[in-house]
Amino acid sequence: ESLLQMSEIKKQFSENLVLKGVDMNVLSGQIHALIGGNGAGKSTLMKIITGLYQADSGQLFMKGEPVQFNSPGEAHKKGVYLVPQEPLIFPNMTVEENISIGLKQTKKVLKQKMRELNSTLGWNLDLSRLASSLSIAEQQLVELLRGLMRDAELLILDEPTSTLTHHEISSLFKIVKQLAHSGKGIVYITHRFSEIFELAHHISVLRDGVISASGPVSHFSYEKLIQNLMPEGKTFGST
Ligand code: ADP
Ligand code: MG
Ligand code: MG
Secondary structure, three states: OEEEEEEEEEEEEEEEEEEEEEEEEEOOOOEEEEEOOOOHHHHHHHHHHHHOOOOEEEEEOOOOEEEOOOHHHHHHOOOOEEOOOOOOOOOOOOOHHHOOOOOOOOOHHHHHHHHHHHHOOOOOOOOOHHHHHOOHHHHHHHHHHHHHHHOEEEEEOOOOOOOOOOHHHHHHHHHHOOOOOOEEEEEEOHHHHHHHHOOOEEEEEEEEOEEEEEEEEEHHOHHHHHHHHHOOOOOOOOO
């Protein structure tokens, strides 16, 4: 079943035409890898589908119904949530307060849920710590916990693993697989092919402002992915 469908999404920043008409369809229960070179517009596309940016034109459909998100809050209400590439942590709040932002349950219920998640993941983040004392790597864990607490229908992870340890990555992958198994949709952005082959069901390649290739992960190999990401006119092995 189609969870979120993007149709002909276009976005320009002054002279820079980044998205030229993106079509992408994320299904329920699917881990959908989105790849593309630096500056291809992956984060821009994800900011558009979570209401942080507005598209110049194009249409979004959730389960077949046209939707429009004017803010991240509106997207969150409809179950679409982005864990952004750069952590957005409020330094003068505790870890617990940072994770609770925008969640409606009582403090007690949230704390219990956070503790369980933290222990399932084996991350051992001290919830009472002031966020100003967190390293960048710890901030990223807080950002991920915040996303995993959302019960989102569609959870978007934008290059989540660059600062994570091997152990943190493997517990994250376990949870992401469980979420997909329970019917949630996941968009997973990464530059690491090994992560794609370990995690994803489907791959879409964003290149020159459009989805230039899309298909089940079984249709792709390392070499094919590299070819799909090569600059125009180059082939694998050429200089
Ligand atoms: P990716 O995530 O694929 O690396 P981005 O979506 O971050 O790419 O960026 C795509 C292009 O859009 C880049 O050229 C970037 O500079 C530009 N861009 C992104 N956000 C803005 C913005 N708020 N204002 C101006 N240009 C932007
Ligand atoms: Mg990038
Ligand atoms: Mg990005």
